[in-house]
Amino acid sequence: MSNQIIITVSGVDKVGIVAELTAIMAKCDVNIEDIKQTLMQGHFVMFMLCDIEKSSFSFKEIKESLVNCGKNMGMEVWVQKREIFDNMHNI
Numbered sequence: 001m002s003n004q005i006i007i008t009v010s011g012v013d014k015v016g017i018v019a020e021l022t023a024i025m026a027k028c029d030v031n032i033e034d035i036k037q038t039l040m041q042g043h044f045v046m047f048m049l050c051d052i053e054k055s056s057f058s059f060k061e062i063k064e065s066l067v068n069c070g071k072n073m074g075m076e077v078w079v080q081k082r083e084i085f086d087n088m089h090n091i
Helices: 017-027 059-073 082-088
Strands: 004-012 031-040 043-051 076-081
Touching: 004 017, 004 059, 004 082, 017 031, 017 043, 017 059, 059 076, 076 082
Parallel strands: none
Antiparallel strands: 004 043, 004 076, 031 043
16 A cells, blocks of 8 residues: 555546556556546546555656646646555544
């Protein structure tokens, strides 16, 4: 579980959101284990559970790449280690 991360994406829906983010993830050897997305009145929301075990990039590098990609698209992107995410929701 220590190699798992949670990626949350939110913003106004547009073409290419998933493609842009997953291209970066593929480049960083990040494996998507589970993905959920929905559209709420034109607002795009996506959650991904990913594994970074085989990545040669650090968590920090992966996070910065995804957050910067989100900024370029006008989206909010949050990247957290799964154990931090789980602990936050157990309080």
